[in-house]
Amino acid sequence: MTEFNLTQTDGLLTTTKQVRKRLDFDRAVPRQLLLDCIEIASRAPMGGNLERNKWLVIDDPDLKAKVGELYLSNAGPYLEERAKESPEGRSQRVFDSAMYLAERMGEVPAMVIPIRLDRLPEGTSVEETAGYYGSVLPGAWSFQLAARSRGLGSCWTTLHLGHEAETAELLGIPDTVTQVALFPVAYYTGDTFRAAPRRSAEDITFFNTWGNTASA
Ligand SMILES: Cc1cc2nc3c(=O)[nH]c(=O)nc-3n(C[C@H](O)[C@H](O)[C@H](O)COP(=O)(O)O)c2cc1C
DSSP: OOSSOHHHHHHHHHHOOOOSTTBOTTSOOOHHHHHHHHHHHTTSOOGGGOOOEEEEEEOOHHHHHHHHHHHHHHHHHHHHHHHHHSOSHHHHHHHHHHHHHHHHGGGSSEEEEEEESSOOOTTOOHHHHHHHHHTTHHHHHHHHHHHHTTTEEEOOBOGGGGGHHHHHHHHTOOTTSEEOOBEEEEEBSSSOOOOOOOOOHHHHOBOSSTTOBTTO
């Protein structure tokens, strides 16, 4: 037995989608709600148990518009290029949705940037890289889960980082730290989400040695 209701927890974990077209651009998101999500996200694991992360919330309309312009100027050409490579099906829907967000990014009620308080040195080993991102990204996903369970949608984005230095200058972020994502956050419209389509666990799992599948 577990103390958790699996219908609820599994539902949250499987239906926390990357939300773009269902973001409600017209409804303000209270700062306290974002702080509640960050409070929960700060419980995520961190290598060495070192608290090396910060969060930057942007809700000033002028700054959001400027970050939105930087995002679009990198995301627009990137997405157009990618859309040409895979012209049909699910990928096309993702690109349409990503372009929709790119065009409206500056209007979202809030942007949230998880930040790690140092820089990954050039030539860092796989071990150090794993520890570095592994100490900041679990919290970012927890933030999305906490947001979703409060009726807020968000989308994991990184394309503003094509203009990392300009964004940092605009927001006064020191060049000694690292922005690892940018979440547009808004209440979502509609009631719920379907589980994200993915390959099955059997399909993506080996046992004991590489290539040994469950059914083998
Ligand atoms: C590391 C990472 C970076 C991403 N960057 C972007 C981005 O810049 N813009 C965007 O619209 N989506 C971005 N995504 C979202 C993916 O496109 C998304 O996971 C995909 O659309 C599948 O969505 P689903 O989980 O709702 O099925 C990113 C996701 C991850 C994990």
